Amino acid sequence: EAGVAQSPRYKIIEKRQSVAFWCNPISGHATLYWYQQILGQGPKLLIQFQNNGVVDDSQLPKDRFSAERLKGVDSTLKIQPAKLEDSAVYLCASSPRPYTDTQYFGPGTRLTVL
Amino acid sequence: GENVEQHPSTLSVQEGDSAVIKCTYSDSASNYFPWYKQELGKRPQLIIDIRSNVGEKKDQRIAVTLNKTAKHFSLHITETQPEDSAVYFCAAKGTMTSGTYKYIFGTGTRLKVLA
Secondary structure, three states: OOOOEEEOOEEEEOOOOOEEEEEEOOOOOOEEEEEEEOOOOOOEEEEEEEOOEEEEOOOOOOOOEEEEOOOOOOEEEEEOOOOHHHOEEEEEEEEOOOOOOOOEEOOOEEEEEO | OOOEEEEOOEEEEEOOOOEEEEEEEOOOOOOEEEEEEEOOOOOOEEEEEEEOOOOEEEEOOEEEEEEOOOOEEEEEEOOOOHHHOEEEEEEEEEEOOOOOEEEEEOOOEEEEEEO
């Protein structure tokens, strides 16, 4: 079974620039999560999708972050404009069925904002 | 809001000794508690989990205990090996008032096993 795929793996941008990350969950997984992991901290949930609907985006800084999962499969997370404090690893995870406990994580995208 | 506290932040043990990492959660509705191991530059990997209807679960050298009354759970690694060196995260899954759920992660413990 293929795992969660993410791209790019690394991205370096200057502040005020825009950036987008892509995630392809495990085939058939209904739930998709985007997490932000700042160095030395645990993952923090940014947004959670059930199929193509948002079920939780309470910690997403909506003035600069946006995410979509239009066809209920892959997803994109965008930051516009980026700030220095956005430097982090952005992890995507998926779960096989609604309300299934186990999450499978992708390799992450390491973002550096200069 | 809900949070998960994790201690210690760093832990060094001699190879063959045991390691214990503790987490405390605030949401009494939490019902699922996974532990993840994250090696440098790699994705978090689920190593063991426990549900709220169970007090203890063991898988070879790894065990997790849960005290629902005190709202804390612990990871126990016995006979530690150098390859156990990594950052370990606990998490708690709780149900929100909307009927959906979310995972709250601890801040991580960097375990170093000294050969």
